[in-house]
Amino acid sequence: MRFPMLGTATAAVLVAAFASAEEAEVSRGEYLVHAGGCIVCHTDEGKQAIPLAGGRSLETPFGTFYSPNITPDPTTGIGEWTDEDFLSAFWEGVNPDGDHYYPAFPFTSYTGISREDLLAMKAYLFRLEPVANPTPEHDLALYISTRLAAGAWKLLNFESGRFIPSDDRSAAWNRGAYLVRHLGHCGECHTPRGTLGAIRNGRELAGNQDMPDGESAPNISPHRIDGIGKWSVDDIEYFLDIGIRPDGDSTDSVMSAIVDSNTSKLTKEDRLAIATYLKSVPAQPGE
Amino acid sequence: MFKTMTRLIPLIALAVSMLAAAEPTPEDAAKYRQSIMKAMSGHNGAISMMVRGKAGNPDNLAGHVQALVNLKDEIDSLFNEGSDLEDDRALPAIWENADAFADAVENFEAAVEAFSEVASDGGMQAIDAAQREVGKACKGCHEDFRQEKED
Secondary structure (H helix, E strand, C coil), rough: HHHHHHHHHHHHHHHHHHHHHHHHHHHHHHHHHCCCCCHHHHEEECCCCCCCEEEEEEECEEEECCCCCCCCCCCCCCCCCCCHHHHHHHHHEECCCCCCCCCCHHHHCCCCCCCHHHHHHHHCCCCCCCCCCCCCCCCCCHHHHHHHHHHHHHHHHHHCCCCCCCCCCHHHHHHHHHHHHHHHCCHHHCCEHHHHHHHHHHHHHEEECCCHCCEEEEECCCCCCCCCCCCHHHHHHHHHHCCCCCCCEECHHHHHHHHHHHHHHHHHHHHHHHHHHHHHCCCCCCC | CCHHHHHHHHHHHHHHHHEEEEEEEHHHHHHHHHHHHHHHHHHHHHHHHHHHCCCCCCHHHHHHHHHHHHHHHHHCCCCCCCCCCCCCCCCCCCHHHHHHHHHHHHHHHHHHHHHHHHHCCCCCCHHHHHHHHHHHHHHHHHHEEECCCCC
């Protein structure tokens, strides 16, 4: 009589432990979805828009992209995706049908995200309320309107690979590099692009004057005149928390939304790690 | 006759300047607004250096806080209709979405009030936190109602 009861108790403990491990993964995933900046692009504009249900337009020289719905709705969202589908999207830039993504989805940066981080993000996204929200087809220039063009672009400009920490750098630097280069994909806006929209890696974080929607992103390399070289690590942390520059003025527009939904949600340690990395990259003069 | 005229000129100038004070030209309204905004960001920047322990004498904190409290009371009178000149960063949304703008201003005023209370008797950590709320409230207005800076 004692043994079956013990068995039940053990099972209950195991179930509870499993449930709490799952909860921990989901809440870690929520944090990573913020750090990954998913919300800004995958949420339509306007106060009524449902977070992560897609539909935001992105006007580029190549046409207009519409962000997809990434809630777990089985038909209009990602509800049918397997773990492998999710990993391939981020690591290889390929959708579950095997088609290539356009680099409007920043898989060029996301390819560095670890497996366990991606699966935590998926676990969180799959906990969201499924929203049936079909989003418009991309409206692109004829010469890139086939996804084969995206494949050709990838052959020239994309290499799949996870982030490898640098042994001779501090833990904070490595964490910052992971957040800036991969999860937070800062360079997708702040690094200039060359022919056909390829990121110019030799000009890391030197700013981009020709952004989608007519936006521009400033030079955030440590150049004292053209970049943010006068900002201390603490100044950068303070900015990422509340969106106020060291001169007391605030940021606005896209970066304001990014501070709200991404960097202000991070731990202070992670913001300091980002700042540590930003201070370490080569100073880039303006062009 | 000529002498009378020349004596009148300063009087006329005075009258004109009084008129100007009553209803500034859009140009002057924009300039005045920009000055007040610069003053606020100047005090805010100094306060942030102080509360983060970077520079400045904490004994001077109260003066900067009082300046912010005074400046915030001027906000309501800064947005004269028609003063959104082409080279000014005030967006038409200020007048088009007057209710949303009023809410954002009110939110800022409340954040400054809360900060001024904490600043008079809180510890540095609480002051830092309340000051960050003021910064967020600045951004709360600028996000929708100010033209993005050309970087």
